[in-house]
Amino acid sequence: xxxxxxxxxxxxxxxxxxxxxxxxxxxxxxxxxxxxxxxxxxxxxxxxxxxxxxxxxxxxxxxxxxxxxxxxxxxxxxxxxxxxxxxxxxxxxxxxxxxxxxxxxxxxxxxxxxxxxxxxxxxxxxxxxxxxxxxxxxxxxxxxxxxxxxxxxxxxxxxxxxxxxxxxxxxxxxxxxxxxxxxxxxxxxxxxxxxxxxxxxxxxxxxxxxxxxxxxxxxxxxxxxxxxxxxxxxxxxxxxxxxxxxxxxxxx
Numbered sequence: 001x002x003x004x005x006x007x008x009x010x011x012x013x014x015x016x017x018x019x020x021x022x023x024x025x026x027x028x029x030x031x032x033x034x035x036x037x038x039x040x041x042x043x044x045x046x047x048x049x050x051x052x053x054x055x056x057x058x059x060x061x062x063x064x065x066x067x068x069x070x071x072x073x074x075x076x077x078x079x080x081x082x083x084x085x086x087x088x089x090x091x092x093x094x095x096x097x098x099x100x101x102x103x104x105x106x107x108x109x110x111x112x113x114x115x116x117x118x119x120x121x122x123x124x125x126x127x128x129x130x131x132x133x134x135x136x137x138x139x140x141x142x143x144x145x146x147x148x149x150x151x152x153x154x155x156x157x158x159x160x161x162x163x164x165x166x167x168x169x170x171x172x173x174x175x176x177x178x179x180x181x182x183x184x185x186x187x188x189x190x191x192x193x194x195x196x197x198x199x200x201x202x203x204x205x206x207x208x209x210x211x212x213x214x215x216x217x218x219x220x221x222x223x224x225x226x227x228x229x230x231x232x233x234x235x236x237x238x239x240x241x242x243x244x245x246x247x248x249x250x251x252x
Contacts, residue, residue: 018055018059019034019036019039019055022034022055022059023056023059024077024224024226025222025224026060028082028217029081029083029086029215029216029217030079030080030081030090030215030216031056031060031064031079031082032077032079032211032224033052033055033056033080034075034078035052035070035075035077035078037073037074037075037203038203039051039052040052041053041066041069041070041078042054042066052066052078052080053066053080060082064082065081065082065083065084065086066078066080066081067079067080067087067090067091068090068091068094068099069168070208071204071206073203073204073206074204074206074207074208075206075207075208075228076103076207076208076209077101077208077211077225077226079211079213081216085216086216090213090216093213093214094168094213097166098213099211099212099213099214100164100210100212100213101164101165101208101210101211101212102162102164102208102210102211103162103163103165103173103207103208103210104139104160104161104162104206104207104209104231105160105161105163105173105177105184105185105205105206105207106158106159106160106161106184106205106234107158107159107161107177107182107183107184107185107205108156108158108182108183108184108185108191108192108195109158109159109182109183110141110157111136111138111159111161111180112138113137113138114136114137114138115135115136116133116134117132117134117135117136117177117180118131119176119179119180120132121169121170121172121175121176123170124169124171131167132172134164134165134166134176134177135163135164135165136162136164137161137162138160138161139159139160139161139162140159140160140232141157141158141160142157142158142234143157143158144156144157144238147199156195158185158234160232160234161177161182171189174187174189174190178190178191184204184206185201185204185205185234185238186201186202186204186205187204187206188204199238200238201238202237205234207226207231209226209227210223210224210225210226211223211224212224
């Protein structure tokens, strides 16, 4: 597809409404979008709903180039290049970790105030292990009231973490936190199914909230942040009808 041509979309797949606040930034070389949870970066077939790149291509009427990954169930910032040269420069930065990304995640349990996890992770494809580096700082610790079920009669601790990566392995944050004993709330693959079921979690509580990189044309450092709606109100989202409100034990 030539740059500047309108992407082809089948008439059997009409557009829904563009997600609110979708475009965070755009110029001649790139755009930064706020991808909702549940949306792929790029759809695999025309039978699937639009991915983030499909939405951006439709709105900007041109071919675009995703430069890094974001899990389907993760909400947050995604950088998309508008031309192949910008894509090449940005992808190189992500490969060499010159770009800086920050995440927020709600986890089950009571993690320490700060921790660096350097446990190697098994390769997603192929055999063997590969190094992985994740650092977090605890932002908030709260207690969710028990659900009065036999499996969860007592209050349940949960914490909000701010995370940084030095490597980008497959599901790195989710795997590192789960292996360390603090799985992400709502993680259907690596999480605590008992607690997720007891509190009727609706989504993966992982958010790509910050990104910084050098502009591929000017070299100027660009920084972007997003604040997902309801992020800090996990208690309100999880315990409606569960009894008394949670007691916050730490804030910053």
